Amino acid sequence: MLHEELIRRDAAAIAGVEKLRFFPATMKSGSGAHLTALDGRDYLDLTATWTAAGLGYGHPRVAAAVTEVLRGQPGAGLSIMHEPAVLLAERLLALAPGQGDRRVYLGHAGSDACDVALRCARHATGKRKIVAFNHSYHGGFGVAQAVSGVLVEGGAQVDPDAVFVPYPNPLRPHKGTVAESVADALAQVETALAGGDVAVVVVEPILADGGLVVPPPGFLAQLAELVHRFDTLLMIDEVKVGLARTGRMHAYEHDAVTPDIVCFGKSLGGGLPIGAAVGPAWVLDAPSASALLTMAGNPVCATAALAVLDELEEQDYASRAASLGAYFAERLRDLMAGGGVQGGRSAGYIGDVRGHGLYIGLELVLDRDTAAIASDMTRKVIYRMWQLGVTVFSVGENVLEITPPLVITRADIDTAIGVIDQAICDVADGAVNDAEVAAYSGW
Ligand SMILES: Cc1ncc(COP(=O)(O)O)c(C=O)c1O
Structure with missing residues (x-):
């Protein structure tokens, strides 16, 4: 053409x-x-x-791995168990630090990984509120979309239980100085947490679609400390900036943060559609069979992701x-x-x-x-x-x-x-x- x-x-x-x-x-x-x-x-x-x-x-390594698995594809989803999905989930568990019994949701993209993780957090905690940031982006549909500040500001339907707070911008502080903006953002998060009805706080380690805002050093660590002080879940959205791009395997490693839930997507599949959420078993295991995409965790995309992770780490x-x-x-x-x-x-x-x-x-x-x-x-x-x-x-x-x-x-x-x-x-x-x-x- x-x-x-x-x-x-x-x-x-x-x-x-x-x-x-x-x-x-x-x-x-x-x-x-x-x-x-x-x-x-x-x-x-x-x-x-x-x-x-x-x-x-x-990428030759991804292309070779995908071609090979397609020749003898062991199924097309998760209802029939196969090695690539389990190997990938185990790999992601090892990659994203965390304690206790944890699980991996495998999906098609960042959008469903974030959406499922947010819905599971609500179900597991029995709480409705989600604290998210102004100008944030977590996905193109569902709860992930409805707590995406940038889309809500653009007219998308807002989740009735979303609480939006400012993301501190070092170049354009929303309140006085940068330090005052950090303090104000944290104070707004604290006010929300103090209500006792927050299921999860979701944050991008660098605000991406909202204008590529790198938070002031220490902000994410302070946020994590605050969220954990209130015994609440912290979800970090690594979909866009994760997996080596920022010079660390995870972008949140630029600050001292231990997330409870981490979402991956985009580059994980080496150009094929796959996303993942890693988090506590008590969050991601229930309700059973409530996040069904027929081809989620399919062996072709899982194999591509394994090749990507091999290449990222070995090289x-x-x-x-x-x-x-x-x-x-x-x-x-x-x-x-x-x-x-x-x-x-x-x-x-x-x-x-x-x-x-x-x-x-x-x-x-x-x-x-x-x-x-x-x-x-x-x-x-x-x-x-x-x-x-x-x-x-x-x-x-x-x-x-x-x-x-x-x-x-x-x-x-x-x-x-x-x-x-x-x-x-x-x-x-x-x-x-x-x-x-x-x-x-x-x-
Ligand atoms: C931070 C972040 N989270 C989630 C998503 C959704 O990913 P996808 O569009 O691949 O579903 C995006 C996409 O831009 C993103 O930037």
């Missing part, structure tokens, strides 16, 4: 409810950190498809993400300091560079002094970058979310820096018009 034809047929065939687009990319294949378009053009991918292709596209991708991420961030900070090749002009629009490892946010502003959010420009920079051969998405209104496959190289990063620099300058010069981006406004 040709580019224009695919766009036309996609519009006529694929449901709008599942489209979130920033540019009209039409790809035919992918390898590592690169995608190849229908017209044969190479694109460096800084999205990893929202981190789902964490090890890149078509120490956490260290790779830490060092390449540091290099990427340093080069972005060079741009911010005026080191871009176009006379340093891009610097005036870069308000912040933040993140951990290969989870990096580049915030675009209209003016460095006022930090005015450059949302229209952000849309256009992303579109221009695609035109220049690099794909990236945004979160919040003005943050480029840089999440390349962990196999990205230094040479790729150098390419990306050049394109980011050029795209910002081109857009400042009016290279992209409103009509071009109208149908691709993302969120």
Whole structure:
């Protein structure tokens, strides 16, 4: 198919409810950190498809494992027991620290892993309230959606028993100073906990879709201490940032936190759909047969996930993400300091560079002094970058979310820096018009 034809047929065939687009990319294949378009053009991918292709596209180890298991698939779900599901569950139990009798829910994605864990927490504790954060994201349906601050703010149905509290933002404190914002957020959590009717507190270790906010150091540890002081469950959502991307196997390891429930998804499947929730048996065992997806825990996706975990651990991708991420961030900070090749002009629009490892946010502003959010420009920079051969998405209104496959190289990063620099300058010069981006406004 040709580019224009695919766009036309996609519009006529694929449901709008599942489209979130920033540019009209039409790809035919992918390898590592690169995608190849229908017209044969190479694109460096800084999205990893929202981190789902964490090890890149078509990873040989994942491909080989999946091909092998498909030749003699031992069933297709969990009603017939098979090794891959049990091996994966045991592996995740070993990976996510915790005490006592624990279980793993295997599902299709981050959304159902979070949804099931939240529902189980309610059932197990007999309590209804869920404390979640403003601008958070935990899934596209059910309770996970209804406690996702960013969706509720966008008009999704709010869970009647959700309590939303601020997520401390070091760049834009919601109350006075950063320290005051942390204190206020914790005070609001404490007020909710003091009511005695909170089933679970759910938090992202880095607020992702809400604008890539890295919490002030110590915030998560204080939150964990508070939640546990009230003998309540703490659920950490590692779906987007977990599994080596931030330079640690788990993003919550950047702070001293021991979660009760951890959810995984996206990169766990190496591009195949799988998600998981790890937590206490008394939470995840009941009610029996209450979270049934026929193909959950299927041997193909479980085998892919095992190959992903083998590769991440044996090749120490956490260290790779830490060092390449540091290099990427340093080069972005060079741009911010005026080191871009176009006379340093891009610097005036870069308000912040933040993140951990290969989870990096580049915030675009209209003016460095006022930090005015450059949302229209952000849309256009992303579109221009695609035109220049690099794909990236945004979160919040003005943050480029840089999440390349962990196999990205230094040479790729150098390419990306050049394109980011050029795209910002081109857009400042009016290279992209409103009509071009109208149908691709993302969120
Ligand atoms: C933090 C977080 N949790 C859960 C989800 C839901 O994952 P999925 O869309 O794969 O179901 C996402 C997806 O963006 C996410 O970012």
